[in-house]
Amino acid sequence: MLLEGVKKRQENLLGSENLIKESVCGEFLDCYLGDCESCSNTEPRTARKLMSLTEESGDEEVSYYYWSREYKKEKLQTTFADAKAQLVKQLAAMKRHSFLANVQLRQIRAAKENVANTHAVM
Numbered sequence: 001m002l003l004e005g006v007k008k009r010q011e012n013l014l015g016s017e018n019l020i021k022e023s024v025c026g027e028f029l030d031c032y033l034g035d036c037e038s039c040s041n042t043e044p045r046t047a048r049k050l051m052s053l054t055e056e057s058g059d060e061e062v063s064y065y066y067w068s069r070e071y072k073k074e075k076l077q078t079t080f081a082d083a084k085a086q087l088v089k090q091l092a093a094m095k096r097h098s099f100l101a102n103v104q105l106r107q108i109r110a111a112k113e114n115v116a117n118t119h120a121v122m
C-alpha cells in the first residue's frame with residue numbers, strides 16, 4: 001500500500017518484486033533473509049535506486065494506507081521523501097516475507113545447502 005502511494009508520485013517506480021530483486025546481490029537464501037554480508041543492509045542500495053528514478057524535490061504530498069495495530073486500514077498523509085524513506089525501511093521485511101511466502105520448505109532446505117557451497121564471502 002505504501003508502494004502504491006509512492007507510485008502515484010513516481011509512475012516509473014519498480015514493482016515490489018523488482019525492488020526486492022534490486023535490493024539483494026544474488027538469488028541466495030542469505031540475501032533474502034538479510035544474513036548476506038554484502039547486501040544485508042538494503043537501505044543504501046534501494047535508496048540509491050529510488051533517488052535515481054525521481055526528479056521530485058521530496059516535499060510533495062503523498063498519501064497511503066497502512067494497517068494499524070488494531071488491524072484497521074488507515075490513511076497516512078506524508079511527504080514524498082518520507083514515504084520513500086519508509087519504503088526503503090520496509091523492503092528488508094518485504095524481501096524476507098516474499099521469499100518465505102513463495103518458496104516451499106523443501107526448496108529452502110536445498111537453497112541452504114547451495115549457499116554453503118556457492119556463496120563465497122569476499
Ligand SMILES: [Zn+2]
Nearest residue numbers: 025031036039
Ligand atoms: Zn547478498
